[in-house]
Amino acid sequence: MQSTLVKESENDRILEGERELIAEILAGNHERYYELIAPIERRVYYTAYAILRTEADAEEVSQEAILKGFRGLRTFRGESKFSSWLLSIVGNEARMRLRRRRELSLELLKSPDNEGEYTPIELAEWREIPIEALAQRELAARLEEALAALPEIYREVLVLRDIDELNIAETSAALEISVPAVKTRLLRARLMVRDYFVSRSWSRHTGLRKAQP
Amino acid sequence: MITLSCEEVRREISNYLDDDMSPRMRRLLEVHLEQCRKCAVLLDSTHNVLVLLADEHRFELPAGFSLRMRLMLAKEFEKQKAD
Numbered sequence: 235m236q237s238t239l240v241k242e243s244e245n246d247r248i249l250e251g252e253r254e255l256i257a258e259i260l261a262g263n264h265e266r267y268y269e270l271i272a273p274i275e276r277r278v279y280y281t282a283y284a285i286l287r288t289e290a291d292a293e294e295v296s297q298e299a300i301l302k303g304f305r306g307l308r309t310f311r312g313e314s315k316f317s318s319w320l321l322s323i324v325g326n327e328a329r330m331r332l333r334r335r336r337e338l339s340l341e342l343l344k345s346p347d348n349e350g351e352y353t354p355i356e357l358a359e360w361r362e363i364p365i366e367a368l369a370q371r372e373l374a375a376r377l378e379e380a381l382a383a384l385p386e387i388y389r390e391v392l393v394l395r396d397i398d399e400l401n402i403a404e405t406s407a408a409l410e411i412s413v414p415a416v417k418t419r420l421l422r423a424r425l426m427v428r429d430y431f432v433s434r435s436w437s438r439h440t441g442l443r444k445a446q447p
Numbered sequence: 448m449i450t451l452s453c454e455e456v457r458r459e460i461s462n463y464l465d466d467d468m469s470p471r472m473r474r475l476l477e478v479h480l481e482q483c484r485k486c487a488v489l490l491d492s493t494h495n496v497l498v499l500l501a502d503e504h505r506f507e508l509p510a511g512f513s514l515r516m517r518l519m520l521a522k523e524f525e526k527q528k529a530d
Contacts (some may be wrong), residue, residue: 246502251474264524264527264528267520268517268520271516272513275508275513276479276508277513279508279509279512282496287522289509293509293512293515296516297514297515297516297519300519300520301519302525304520305523340521351454353500354457354493355493356495373499373503374503377499377500377501377503380496380500381500392466392500396497396500396501397500397501398474402465402467417461417462417467420461421460421461421462424460424493424497425457425460425466425493427496427497427500428492428493428496428497431496431499432496
């Protein structure tokens with residue numbers, strides 16, 4: 235779980251390569267846009283999926299964002315990586331669609347107002363937890379449940395960072411929140427998902443109790 | 448010697464997993480983890496759940512995603528050429 239520390243020089247090399255590719259695309263070699271998209275299409279899709287949580291919407295939004303990226307390529311300044319720029323477009327589009335969906339369903343926004351301290355459940359002993367005892371399918375279902383149980387603002391950040399493997403800066407760009415906000419939410423999201431997971435899976439096996447504050 | 452409280456360790460767990468902290472903070476945290484079973488278990492279990500979650504979600508893109516994307520773009524390229 236080490237963050238990908240890209241060396242300065244390597245980063246410059248990537249930016250340089252991108253600049254050349256983009257110049258060619260803008261000069262009329264449109265087909266080369268595929269080369270720009272191919273390495274990041276998974277991240278584009280999962281950024282949309284992290285926010286929208288349905289395959290069909292995530293794909294539509296991904297395609298819209300990729301199209302927008304092409305049409306707006308001239309406005310891309312090249313100060314950041316192309317991926318960061320495109321991911322922020324995807325994040326924007328996905329959140330817009332989510333808002334529309336909400337307005338339609340009149341669903342209440344279920345984000346807790348308190349982003350402060352979070353007290354994780356105290357586990358007697360992690361190593362005693364019989365991970366092997368859980369069937370693979372049950373394990374997958376439990377993980378999915380834990381993820382679904384997270385309030386949206388925490389699920390987004392967790393999916394982007396720990397499943398999608400965006401770095402902190404990219405996560406911040408995709409969600410349009412500050413880097414410190416990413417870190418604060420990530421801490422809470424990670425502790426929460428662990429709590430949901432262990433409390434649902436193993437309350438039978440271990441004496442769980444809430445840690446005393 | 449300065450030591451961290453369990454609460455301070457808890458606050459840094461996410462940064463620790465990301466290796467996003469000063470060497471000094473890392474040392475202080477590791478000293479605490481060696482002595483505090485409770486925090487060591489919290490770190491282990493959080494790390495393990497995240498690894499499981501990531502493994503379980505190595506899912507692929509929806510079938511045909513790339514193809515549909517290319518077709519959509521091809522249409523756009525055609526349109527731009529026509530204009």
